[in-house]
Amino acid sequence: MKLLIASVPMxxxxxxxxxxxxSALVLFGLVIGALTAFGQDExxxxxxxxxxxxILYQHCVVCHHPNDIxxxxxxxxxxxxxxxxxxxxxxxxxxxxxxxxxxxxxxxRNNPRLTDQDIHTIDAWAKxxxxxxxxxxxxxxxxFHDGWHIKPDLVLTIPExxxxxxxxxxxxxxxxxxHFTEDKWxxxxxVLPGDxxxxxxxxxxxxxxxxxxxxxxxxxxxQKMDKYHFRTGxxxxxxPDAPVYDDGCSVSPDQEIHDPTSGGINHVPAIYLPGHLAExxxxxxxxxxxxxxxxxxxxxxxxxxxxxxxxxxxxxxxFAKGPVTxxxxxxxxxxxxxxxxxxxxxxxxxxxxxxxxxxxxxAYTAHMHFRGKSMTTEAIYPDGRHEVLFNVPKxxxxxxxxxxxxxxxxxxxxxxxVTTAYFDNSANNGxxxxxxxxxxxxxxxxxxxxxxxxxxxxxTPVDENAAKSDKSPDRELSxxx
Ligand code: HEC
Numbered sequence: 001m002k003l004l005i006a007s008v009p010m011x012x013x014x015x016x017x018x019x020x021x022x023s024a025l026v027l028f029g030l031v032i033g034a035l036t037a038f039g040q041d042e043x044x045x046x047x048x049x050x051x052x053x054x055i056l057y058q059h060c061v062v063c064h065h066p067n068d069i070x071x072x073x074x075x076x077x078x079x080x081x082x083x084x085x086x087x088x089x090x091x092x093x094x095x096x097x098x099x100x101x102x103x104x105x106x107x108x109r110n111n112p113r114l115t116d117q118d119i120h121t122i123d124a125w126a127k128x129x130x131x132x133x134x135x136x137x138x139x140x141x142x143x144f145h146d147g148w149h150i151k152p153d154l155v156l157t158i159p160e161x162x163x164x165x166x167x168x169x170x171x172x173x174x175x176x177x178x179h180f181t182e183d184k185w186x187x188x189x190x191v192l193p194g195d196x197x198x199x200x201x202x203x204x205x206x207x208x209x210x211x212x213x214x215x216x217x218x219x220x221x222x223q224k225m226d227k228y229h230f231r232t233g234x235x236x237x238x239x240p241d242a243p244v245y246d247d248g249c250s251v252s253p254d255q256e257i258h259d260p261t262s263g264g265i266n267h268v269p270a271i272y273l274p275g276h277l278a279e280x281x282x283x284x285x286x287x288x289x290x291x292x293x294x295x296x297x298x299x300x301x302x303x304x305x306x307x308x309x310x311x312x313x314x315x316x317x318x319f320a321k322g323p324v325t326x327x328x329x330x331x332x333x334x335x336x337x338x339x340x341x342x343x344x345x346x347x348x349x350x351x352x353x354x355x356x357x358x359x360x361x362x363a364y365t366a367h368m369h370f371r372g373k374s375m376t377t378e379a380i381y382p383d384g385r386h387e388v389l390f391n392v393p394k395x396x397x398x399x400x401x402x403x404x405x406x407x408x409x410x411x412x413x414x415x416x417x418v419t420t421a422y423f424d425n426s427a428n429n430g431x432x433x434x435x436x437x438x439x440x441x442x443x444x445x446x447x448x449x450x451x452x453x454x455x456x457x458x459x460t461p462v463d464e465n466a467a468k469s470d471k472s473p474d475r476e477l478s479x480x481x
Contacts, residue, residue: 085126105391165308187286187319345425
């Protein structure tokens with residue numbers, strides 16, 4: 001006790017004298033700084049090596065490195081220097097890094113947006129002559145692994161597919177056995193297209209060992225269509241005269257389609273969509289691939305190159321290294337019954353889905369095609385409270401990110417998820433393939449979809465013992481390399 005009392009004043013003394021020294025130094029610095037500024041009229045020099053490279057390494061080079069999705073590498077001064085003005089422009093206008101969720105709604109783990117300070121630094125660098133600076137200041141550059149944005153423990157690859165010249169739209173279903181002899185927990189995953197020029201999207205879903213043979217057979221034959229759908233080649237469409245429900249919240253037994261909103265559960269380790277990077281789940285959250293499962297690769301091919309192309313698309317899996325507490329899956333909520341009139345620049349479509357169970361909310365994805373304009377999802381909780389969860393004010397087909405929440409939260413059973421989408425089928429939409437067409441649901445990108453996907457975890461914790469799956473590396477399965 002005595003010792004403690006005795007030590008208190010000493011502590012204060014030390015603190016005080018340190019603070020005093022520091023403020024003296026700061027004062028000194030200010031005086032010197034003012035003198036320098038006064039004398040030479042020069043602000044401290046912003047350089048690539050000291051100030052800009054750390055920002056690019058953290059926020060940009062994930063796409064801007066050789067052979068990735070961006071058109072140029074920004075890894076070195078030599079590569080970045082010619083782009084200085086364009087870089088400044090892109091960050092000041094907040095076009096780069098790409099991010100389409102409203103920054104005022106929700107907090108996301110994978111939000112890459114720059115701080116105002118970072119933008120200021122890049123602005124000052126470009127305006128100040130884009131100087132290189134001292135090589136000693138350059139941080140170590142991040143490294144990348146053969147096109148992956150994660151470091152996969154295992155890579156599974158589809159057999160070679162020949163995508164014929166003139167193939168405009170095909171959905172191929174390819175089944176790859178995992179040969180897992182025990183359940184595996186996937187913490188992160190990424191789909192890597194074999195040839196980005198022809199792979200429009202690729203969704204990888206887990207299919208159980210029982211289900212797989214039936215599915216393989218049904219996709220090998222011609223798929224059966226109901227009276228509302230038709231098929232051309234290997235893609236499905238809604239018939240022009242199928243019933244129309246732009247308001248997916250209008251539920252009534254008198255309607256031909258009683259409930260136009262559908263919501264299915266899917267187990268998707270990863271998906272490839274334009275501008276979409278790896279799925280990295282929060283620690284403790286993982287997707288299960290049960291022993292013996294298959295991975296279904298649904299690959300949307302479209303070849304406009306005028307020659308045959310071969311593709312081998314892969315999925316890279318990162319196994320959970322720590323204990324898994326929450327098993328992740330995904331609700332895919334759709335309204336497929338809309339009709340978008342020709343030349344309509346602001347066509348509203350809604351969906352309403354009531355959660356059948358308690359879930360922990362993990363991530364959101366908005367999915368539309370070229371005419372998608374905006375999407376907002378609001379939760380109406382069982383206690384009547386409303387909350388906007390997610391808002392993509394300017395949807396862009398070329399950037400379909402999944403937005404992972406910083407803080408997972410419990411959403412109770414009975415919560416109604418109301419999603420409102422707008423479509424732009426006018427000539428003002430630069431991506432619109434044809435404003436003169438009436439548009440219904442369809443698998444080709446030139447037709448439309450209206451989907452809100454909610455990645456969630458079961459509330460009941462996973463048995464921690466079941467989660468230790470990372471010890472048996474099935475690396476010989478890796479078909480690539
Ligand atoms: C998720 C991937 C990704 C990230 C992260 C990213 N970019 Fe890009 N960037 C792209 C792609 C793809 C393009 C080309 C398509 C486009 O312009 O939309 C591009 C285009 C650009 C362009 C325009 C090039 C031109 O032709 O005029 C600039 C400049 C740029 N990026 C700078 C940056 C900077 C600076 C950052 C970080 C602050 C960044 N990007 C982060 C993918 C990315």
